[in-house]
Amino acid sequence: MSPVRESISKGTVTPVRDVPSSIPRPEYVGKTRAALWTGGDVHSPETIERIRVSARIAAQALAEVGRHVVPGVTTDELDRIGHEFVLDHGAYPSTLGYPGAAGRPAFPKALCTSVNEVICHGIPDSTVIEEGDIVKVDITAFTGGVHGDNCGSFIAGEGTPEAQELVQVTYDAMMRGIKAAQPGREVNIIGRVIEKYASRFGFESVRSYTGHGVGPAFHTGLVIPHYDAAPHHADVIEPGMVFTVEPMLCMGSEENHEWDDGWTVVTDDHSWVAQFEHTIVITETGPEILTLP
Numbered sequence: 001m002s003p004v005r006e007s008i009s010k011g012t013v014t015p016v017r018d019v020p021s022s023i024p025r026p027e028y029v030g031k032t033r034a035a036l037w038t039g040g041d042v043h044s045p046e047t048i049e050r051i052r053v054s055a056r057i058a059a060q061a062l063a064e065v066g067r068h069v070v071p072g073v074t075t076d077e078l079d080r081i082g083h084e085f086v087l088d089h090g091a092y093p094s095t096l097g098y099p100g101a102a103g104r105p106a107f108p109k110a111l112c113t114s115v116n117e118v119i120c121h122g123i124p125d126s127t128v129i130e131e132g133d134i135v136k137v138d139i140t141a142f143t144g145g146v147h148g149d150n151c152g153s154f155i156a157g158e159g160t161p162e163a164q165e166l167v168q169v170t171y172d173a174m175m176r177g178i179k180a181a182q183p184g185r186e187v188n189i190i191g192r193v194i195e196k197y198a199s200r201f202g203f204e205s206v207r208s209y210t211g212h213g214v215g216p217a218f219h220t221g222l223v224i225p226h227y228d229a230a231p232h233h234a235d236v237i238e239p240g241m242v243f244t245v246e247p248m249l250c251m252g253s254e255e256n257h258e259w260d261d262g263w264t265v266v267t268d269d270h271s272w273v274a275q276f277e278h279t280i281v282i283t284e285t286g287p288e289i290l291t292l293p
């Protein structure tokens with residue numbers, strides 16, 4: 001096994017890729033901020049069916065991009081693949097043109113590629129993936145007026161046993177968090193379960209980025225913590241709710257900062273990170289994953 005790379009740095013971002021005018025855009029594209037969502041997080045069966053369609057496209061796109069995570073590919077090429085896949089399925093890639101924080105640029109690409117110590121929101125660019133890298137791909141599809149959001153971690157080549165363990169534990173943590181999302185409980189149970197499981201392996205769960213309500217809005221305002229936030233985030237889980245569970249686990253400290261690009265979030269100690277994300281709907285009998293291919 002060749003040694004893993006030292007650290008990630010900014011590459012060159014290609015021009016914004018086109019979207020045919022026939023594909024409907026989310027309301028925020030071209031604006032400086034997304035509209036405030038006031039419609040709540042419990043949706044009608046008809047809305048949930050539409051979210052199911054977007055979620056499936058997002059899941060298929062994630063699988064397609066994931067197949068291309070190999071040493072030598074650029075993160076820009078991964079974006080091209082995801083961008084074209086989503087358009088080919090008649091959907092809009094929700095991150096493209098998503099407004100940034102005040103005075104910051106909109107996100108310029110169809111997906112996020114977050115490599116190694118990048119926690120999330122990495123911008124696809126000329127960065128070349130190397131053997132052993134952990135590449136988090138986060139892709140969201142918008143069609144029928146609703147979004148479906150998901151993320152996976154892919155190791156380029158084999159990866160170290162440590163990287164493999166981090167990825168597996170993060171996936172298992174997400175699934176445990178999802179299973180805990182039972183009607184009648186508070187959403188903070190999800191974070192409690194995730195953080196507790198991560199800590200068994202010595203991993204820290206990121207606090208500053210969370211899961212969220214999703215559907216007619218990309219981010220509805222509902223927060224799903226991935227740590228024990230009680231007594232905060234006490235919203236009660238109800239049938240018809242749709243939200244994401246998307247833990248980010250770190251090999252070291254979860255303390256983090258953002259690059260001056262206004263997006264890329266990295267661990268302060270440069271410890272490596274894995275993330276998985278599903279969009280789920282709560283039924284009378286428990287959670288159902290929507291982001292399945």
Ligand code: MF3
Pocket residue numbers: 095096098107111112121138139140149150212244246263277
């Ligand atoms: N898909 C991410 C999430 O899980 C959000 C990315 S927003 C972007 O919430 F602008 F960074 F792309």
Ligand code: CO
Pocket residue numbers: 138139140149150151246277
């Ligand atoms: Co996402």
Ligand code: CO
Pocket residue numbers: 149150211212244246277
């Ligand atoms: Co999300």
